[in-house]
Amino acid sequence: GSAAFSSRGAFILLEGLDRSGKTSQCERLLAFLTDRQIPAEIWRYPDRRTTVGKMISSYLSKKSELDDATIHLLFAANRWEKREEMEARLRSGCTLIVDRYSFSGIAFSAAKGLDLDWCKAPEVGLIAPDAIFYLQIPPEIAAGRGQYGEERYERLSFQKLVAKQFENLMNDDGRWHVIDAQKGIDEIQRHIQELSLPVIERCHQGAPLLDMR
Numbered sequence: 001g002s003a004a005f006s007s008r009g010a011f012i013l014l015e016g017l018d019r020s021g022k023t024s025q026c027e028r029l030l031a032f033l034t035d036r037q038i039p040a041e042i043w044r045y046p047d048r049r050t051t052v053g054k055m056i057s058s059y060l061s062k063k064s065e066l067d068d069a070t071i072h073l074l075f076a077a078n079r080w081e082k083r084e085e086m087e088a089r090l091r092s093g094c095t096l097i098v099d100r101y102s103f104s105g106i107a108f109s110a111a112k113g114l115d116l117d118w119c120k121a122p123e124v125g126l127i128a129p130d131a132i133f134y135l136q137i138p139p140e141i142a143a144g145r146g147q148y149g150e151e152r153y154e155r156l157s158f159q160k161l162v163a164k165q166f167e168n169l170m171n172d173d174g175r176w177h178v179i180d181a182q183k184g185i186d187e188i189q190r191h192i193q194e195l196s197l198p199v200i201e202r203c204h205q206g207a208p209l210l211d212m213r
């Protein structure tokens with residue numbers, strides 16, 4: 001489309017377990033949009049490049065220990081520190097394809113047993129996605145896609161708990177799309193593209209930015 005710049009870009013989020021294929025789907029969606037002259041870029045959380053992100057990265061690679069509440073708040077802070085820039089990018093007309101966000105934050109911490117409402121609280125007021133694609137895959141199948149690495153959380157027993165939390169977070173407000181991540185990579189991508197284009201169009205037409213609540 002050529003009506004691309006009239007208003008803001010869309011915030012398109014991909015969520016799912018490790019090995020669900022989020023990252024390749026983000027890359028393909030970027031290539032697709034770029035081809036169609038739709039300005040877009042990929043963002044991923046955690047953003048390990050910031051000071052907070054470096055603390056998170058050190059925790060994930062088990063180079064440091066933090067209690068569950070503290071790491072939860074650091075992940076949230078890592079989104080807050082990028083909030084202004086995110087808003088500016090969206091308002092400039094750029095669509096953001098985001099690889100993990102608040103729902104990973106909530107699901108991973110709640111899977112450890114932290115109170116769900118407490119987990120949600122620091123996310124309130126962040127920018128909310130316009131569409132969420134949940135790449136759904138049975139944890140056993142994801143685990144079978146290759147050896148987990150050495151990072152924290154890369155254990156089947158824990159991934160099962162995270163999956164339960166994700167399913168619990170989904171709702172029918174129209175933004176959530178459950179995608180069968182066991183389908184072929186091209187089929188999944190076509191599905192994501194078809195669902196994304198009308199959302200991007202709506203945002204270009206001036207649909208207001210949403211807040212996490």
Ligand code: FDM
Pocket residue numbers: 018045046060075076100101102104105106108109152153
């Ligand atoms: N993760 C990610 C969280 O626990 N909370 C968060 O807020 C976010 C964004 O960190 F295991 C977890 C999810 C995953 C790890 O790994 C980050 P990747 O490979 O960078 O997605």
